[in-house]
Amino acid sequence: MTRRMVVLAAAACAVALVAAACSGSDDSAGKTGSSTPRSSTPTAVAPPTVPDTTSVTIGIICTTPEDAAQGIVAAWGADDRAAASRCASAAVIDRLFQTSGAGNSWFFQGCDRADPGVPICAFSYEGGAAFFTVEGTDAAGWKATKLEFLAD
Numbered sequence: 001m002t003r004r005m006v007v008l009a010a011a012a013c014a015v016a017l018v019a020a021a022c023s024g025s026d027d028s029a030g031k032t033g034s035s036t037p038r039s040s041t042p043t044a045v046a047p048p049t050v051p052d053t054t055s056v057t058i059g060i061i062c063t064t065p066e067d068a069a070q071g072i073v074a075a076w077g078a079d080d081r082a083a084a085s086r087c088a089s090a091a092v093i094d095r096l097f098q099t100s101g102a103g104n105s106w107f108f109q110g111c112d113r114a115d116p117g118v119p120i121c122a123f124s125y126e127g128g129a130a131f132f133t134v135e136g137t138d139a140a141g142w143k144a145t146k147l148e149f150l151a152d
Contacts, residue, residue: 061141062087065111065134068142069121072132073108076101088144092132095147106130128152 062068068087075084076096085093104125111121111134121132121144133146 060086062136062143063138063141065113065119065121065136065142066108068134068136068144069111069123069132070108072096072144073101073104073106073123077104087142088132088147092144092147 062071071087072084072092075081075087079100079102081093081097084096088096106123106125109122109124109129111119113119117137118133118135121134123130123132128149128151131148131150132144133148134142135145136142
């Protein structure tokens with residue numbers, strides 16, 4: 001459970017306790033003596049403020065090097081620069097989109113993880129191959145930072 005969820009659950013419990021304490025019946029009705037009447041309206045309690053120190057963007061980052069490389073090529077084939085840019089640097093996007101990707105017949109060959117922090121993902125096609133150097137982490141996401149071509 002994340003810290004934010006714990007804080008929100010604690011705040012919800014505090015509000016429920018205050019509401020229960022404030023909405024009880026007034027047992028002093030009809031009795032003599034001085035007493036302060038209870039309010040039947042619960043007092044709102046603001047949840048504690050917790051600074052947001054993390055940010056998570058779901059569905060935007062490429063979670064693996066394979067996801068990044070394949071996502072870029074799929075976006076290129078659909079002529080969708082915006083989708084490709086979620087997983088690639090501007091330099092990679094510019095180089096790849098110099099030609100149309102419509103109808104491409106690139107075959108994904110996998111990612112070489114000899115250097116786990118900077119895998120190289122390969123695609124083969126008739127007449128050559130393309131290599132994406134991908135940088136990042138599973139938690140922060142992966143982006144292609146370099147694109148190289150090899151012609152047969």
